[in-house]
Amino acid sequence: MKSYPTLLAGALSLVVSAIGAFAGDKPNIIFIMTDDQGYGDLSCHGHPFIKTPNLDKLHAESTRFTNYHASPTCAPTRAGLMSGRNPFEVGVTHTILERERMALGVPTVAEVLRKAGYTTGIFGKWHLGEEDQYQPGSRGFDEVFIHGAGGIGQNFAGSQGDVPGNGYFDPTIRHNGKFVKTKGFCTDVFFQEALRWMKNQKDKPFFAYIPTNAPHGPFIAPDEYKEMYAKHASGDANQAFFGMISNIDDNVGLLMKKLDEWDLADNTLLIFTTDNGSAKGSKIFNAGMKGGKGSVNEGGSRVPLFFRLPGKTTPGKDLGQLARHIDMFPTLADIAGADISDLGLEGRSLAKLLADDSMDWPDRTLFFHGGRWPKTGAPGNFGKGNPDPENYKYRKFAVRTERWRLVGKDALYDLKADPGESNNVIDEHPEVAAKLLKSYEGFWSHARPLMVNEDAPLDVEKPFKANYLKQKETEGIPTWDPPSL
Numbered sequence: 001m002k003s004y005p006t007l008l009a010g011a012l013s014l015v016v017s018a019i020g021a022f023a024g025d026k027p028n029i030i031f032i033m034t035d036d037q038g039y040g041d042l043s044c045h046g047h048p049f050i051k052t053p054n055l056d057k058l059h060a061e062s063t064r065f066t067n068y069h070a071s072p073t074c075a076p077t078r079a080g081l082m083s084g085r086n087p088f089e090v091g092v093t094h095t096i097l098e099r100e101r102m103a104l105g106v107p108t109v110a111e112v113l114r115k116a117g118y119t120t121g122i123f124g125k126w127h128l129g130e131e132d133q134y135q136p137g138s139r140g141f142d143e144v145f146i147h148g149a150g151g152i153g154q155n156f157a158g159s160q161g162d163v164p165g166n167g168y169f170d171p172t173i174r175h176n177g178k179f180v181k182t183k184g185f186c187t188d189v190f191f192q193e194a195l196r197w198m199k200n201q202k203d204k205p206f207f208a209y210i211p212t213n214a215p216h217g218p219f220i221a222p223d224e225y226k227e228m229y230a231k232h233a234s235g236d237a238n239q240a241f242f243g244m245i246s247n248i249d250d251n252v253g254l255l256m257k258k259l260d261e262w263d264l265a266d267n268t269l270l271i272f273t274t275d276n277g278s279a280k281g282s283k284i285f286n287a288g289m290k291g292g293k294g295s296v297n298e299g300g301s302r303v304p305l306f307f308r309l310p311g312k313t314t315p316g317k318d319l320g321q322l323a324r325h326i327d328m329f330p331t332l333a334d335i336a337g338a339d340i341s342d343l344g345l346e347g348r349s350l351a352k353l354l355a356d357d358s359m360d361w362p363d364r365t366l367f368f369h370g371g372r373w374p375k376t377g378a379p380g381n382f383g384k385g386n387p388d389p390e391n392y393k394y395r396k397f398a399v400r401t402e403r404w405r406l407v408g409k410d411a412l413y414d415l416k417a418d419p420g421e422s423n424n425v426i427d428e429h430p431e432v433a434a435k436l437l438k439s440y441e442g443f444w445s446h447a448r449p450l451m452v453n454e455d456a457p458l459d460v461e462k463p464f465k466a467n468y469l470k471q472k473e474t475e476g477i478p479t480w481d482p483p484s485l
Helices: 053-061 074-083 109-115 186-199 223-227 236-261 325-336 351-355 430-450 463-474
Strands: 028-034 063-065 119-125 143-147 172-175 178-181 206-211 268-274 305-308 317-319 366-369 397-400 404-407 411-414
Touching (some): 028 236, 028 325, 053 236, 053 268, 053 305, 074 109, 109 119, 109 206, 109 325, 143 186, 223 236, 366 430, 404 430
Parallel strands (some): 028 206, 119 143
Antiparallel strands (some): 143 172
């Protein structure tokens, strides 16, 4: 197994153990992560018209991290979450072109939870590799119910490829290696199957990972949800974007209702977050932040993070410590009582902060990069330009500490005084900018050899699609049986 070292010497000393805070509890864990929904795309965060009453309720019942950051785009965030490492360190520098594949040999949070006695399930979007050895069933998940590629029906040049002709209504889904034809809107289907699975778990605590594809484009929603925004948002796509979020909200409400009915709520950690800044909503309301999806400014990475576990989290409490997706692996491992001391993870556990927010939380330096440079042999615009990553080292990067955000070489923002990043203070603080730039250069030197997918060949046959076509020809595609909940 290939060794994946920590980012910098001494990184182990920053991993805060919190096993004592949750020792012996082994609560069920439900982790919901929506796709392309930003920090401002919630009513509880001040949005002027979006309707999210169930997420607002969860927000009120949760401890919230208000300074939590993902990556600027989809696959990198998933890699950070699954690995506990910066996505570039595990080979994920894009969302397509085989550069969304998380390097083999990297332990995943699902594997660690399974070793700690959990049964594990994923329902929705994986987006960390389509070949069988990269699929979630080979990376620690017992139950797998997913679509292919980075989005349902995504088959454009350079993408791995979902089922041909797939759509948001009645999608074809891969369930434990076999494809099934479902009935209904995609988000409803994912939550229904997740609930069916959770209801049937009796012998072990469970980890249910529900990464929805919504509200990622193409922007499609049931008519009744689009109609909710006809008076507020112009254009079908904008109405559908907000409609998809309200549909997610209804499903979160259903999930919370079922946890109460099944007497699971008091022993279930319910987590809600999103994978990057808003794809559509940032132009309407962005909670005062600069940038949206794909940006290395605050609005591209700062996202919601809610934790609800009765008796362990404090309803209505906000924690402002700087946190990131790489922290979720050690956090969940601590809550599950798993020993990860030998993994050398880059992230820090947030679990003890949930119990005692007065604990020391040293300042830290976090690195962001937009990635997405071209690749030799890729079709269309994906192959145009110099494919050498060194050519993109200083393009679209940022460095973040509690106070500062360096954006590229030429912009520095004092976030305590200027959270909206409106005043570039690099001339007033050149020494700060120089220090952050040097730390970024150290990160790049460390990460560059670990970008293992840069030279991966562009496969002619897309395995997810190929497996579907083979099953269709030899066995047929059975109809999914909607659960009775």
